[in-house]
Amino acid sequence: MREFILLASRARTSPDFDLFNLKEAGRMDLVCRAVSSAFFTSDNLRTDTILNVVLNGPDYPPKIITFSGNSLRNIYPDEISIAGYILQALKKGKNLKLNEQIDVTDGVKISKKSFEAQVKEKSSDKKLIYLNDKGEDIRDIELKDDFVFILGDNLGLPKKTEKFLDRLNAKKVKLGSVSLFSSHAIILVHNEFDRTV
Amino acid sequence: MREFILLASRARTSPDFDLFNLKEAGRMDLVCRAVSSAFFTSDNLRTDTILNVVLNGPDYPPKIITFSGNSLRNIYPDEISIAGYILQALKKGKNLKLNEQIDVTDGVKISKKSFEAQVKEKSSDKKLIYLNDKGEDIRDIELKDDFVFILGDNLGLPKKTEKFLDRLNAKKVKLGSVSLFSSHAIILVHNEFDRTV
Numbered sequence: 001m002r003e004f005i006l007l008a009s010r011a012r013t014s015p016d017f018d019l020f021n022l023k024e025a026g027r028m029d030l031v032c033r034a035v036s037s038a039f040f041t042s043d044n045l046r047t048d049t050i051l052n053v054v055l056n057g058p059d060y061p062p063k064i065i066t067f068s069g070n071s072l073r074n075i076y077p078d079e080i081s082i083a084g085y086i087l088q089a090l091k092k093g094k095n096l097k098l099n100e101q102i103d104v105t106d107g108v109k110i111s112k113k114s115f116e117a118q119v120k121e122k123s124s125d126k127k128l129i130y131l132n133d134k135g136e137d138i139r140d141i142e143l144k145d146d147f148v149f150i151l152g153d154n155l156g157l158p159k160k161t162e163k164f165l166d167r168l169n170a171k172k173v174k175l176g177s178v179s180l181f182s183s184h185a186i187i188l189v190h191n192e193f194d195r196t197v
Numbered sequence: 198m199r200e201f202i203l204l205a206s207r208a209r210t211s212p213d214f215d216l217f218n219l220k221e222a223g224r225m226d227l228v229c230r231a232v233s234s235a236f237f238t239s240d241n242l243r244t245d246t247i248l249n250v251v252l253n254g255p256d257y258p259p260k261i262i263t264f265s266g267n268s269l270r271n272i273y274p275d276e277i278s279i280a281g282y283i284l285q286a287l288k289k290g291k292n293l294k295l296n297e298q299i300d301v302t303d304g305v306k307i308s309k310k311s312f313e314a315q316v317k318e319k320s321s322d323k324k325l326i327y328l329n330d331k332g333e334d335i336r337d338i339e340l341k342d343d344f345v346f347i348l349g350d351n352l353g354l355p356k357k358t359e360k361f362l363d364r365l366n367a368k369k370v371k372l373g374s375v376s377l378f379s380s381h382a383i384i385l386v387h388n389e390f391d392r393t394v
Contacts, residue, residue: 019217020216020217020277021277022275022277023273023275023278029274029275029276030274033230033233033274036230037381040378041375041376041377041378041381042351042353042376042377042378042381043351043376044376076220077226077227077230077378078219078220078226078276079226079275079276079277080217080218080219080276081220154239154240156239175388176388176391176392177391177392177394178238178387178388178391179238179239179240179241180238180239180384181237181238181239181274184234184238184239184384187377187381187384187385188384188385188388190375191372191373191375191385194373194374194375195373195374197374
């Protein structure tokens with residue numbers, strides 16, 4: 001299983017954003033492109049992938065929407081279609097209590113949980129990886145199924161988040177010399193995994 | 198300079214498609230994501246990149262929209278913003294005569310020209326590359342500035358187009374074992390180039 005956690009610090013959690021103006025919803029366009037990159041090849045869905053999107057923008061943070069490739073149905077790779085799923089999840093999850101999780105539709109769940117709680121939970125049986133230009137080149141490490149890749153939005157991960165990850169013994173990995181959007185980083189990570197199969 | 202030609206066989210050329218339903222405009226969503234991948238890093242525009250999008254869908258094909266990173270201004274990476282540029286180009290270029298080209302806005306031109314004519318023109322002083330799973334691994338070739346990468350839409354390049362490219366002595370290259378959208382392929386090609394800098 002390939003697993004990602006995307007920290008979208010400003011992405012709106014109120015279930016009333018405008019599907020046709022995703023930029024204004026805390027750069028929800030970036031989130032949608034990351035979902036698209038995580039699950040779509042040109043002729044298939046990546047059933048071996050999980051993406052946890054942490055939305056920390058107003059008005060009901062924190063929310064985590066978890067997409068599981070092995071049970072996603074009827075999903076399309078364009079931004080508006082994916083944003084429709086996110087909106088549906090935020091509507092259903094609006095009144096969740098802390099750490100409660102519910103099903104939204106096939107392959108989509110929403111919980112009210114913090115990024116830190118989610119990451120700590122994963123760290124109990126998985127190896128945390130985060131992208132950092134001082135990290136080891138991804139081409140030089142042996143990729144394993146129990147890795148969880150942690151990504152920021154276009155601002156990257158905040159310094160305090162990196163410190164938090166360091167305390168959990170997360171590994172720093174770099175993908176190249178250029179600072180990329182999370183949707184691009186996911187493509188590169190998938191390509192590395194694809195080459196090991 | 199990194200140059201790409203994207204053959205979008207069904208992408209609409211009538212300047213009246215719905216910005217909020219890009220899938221129905223001959224999969225214009227794929228085209229928009231390819232433009233986004235070609236030019237955006239998380240904190241910069243790729244000024245060293247040219248992308249030629251060949252639109253061959255109804256009602257006024259063929260049209261080629263050429264985006265030049267070194268003069269693009271005020272462009273955003275989301276699908277709808279990019280589709281707005283394409284719509285503007287198709288409006289301005291609606292009545293172009295064959296092989297005529299006009300400026301649309303900074304860094305964007307449109308011409309009425311066929312894919313074949315465009316590719317032949319490029320082949321006079323550039324090396325044509327196309328993606329094919331029987332090609333040489335991109336990691337094993339020396340990347341050069343005079344390469345032009347030719348990409349298809351989600352259906353790939355038609356067989357007859359591959360034969361046409363073979364006659365022009367184009368080189369086959371593969372990016373990995375999985376069939377990808379052009380927007381994903383562009384990310385992988387950029388990453389290879391980025392690693393040579």
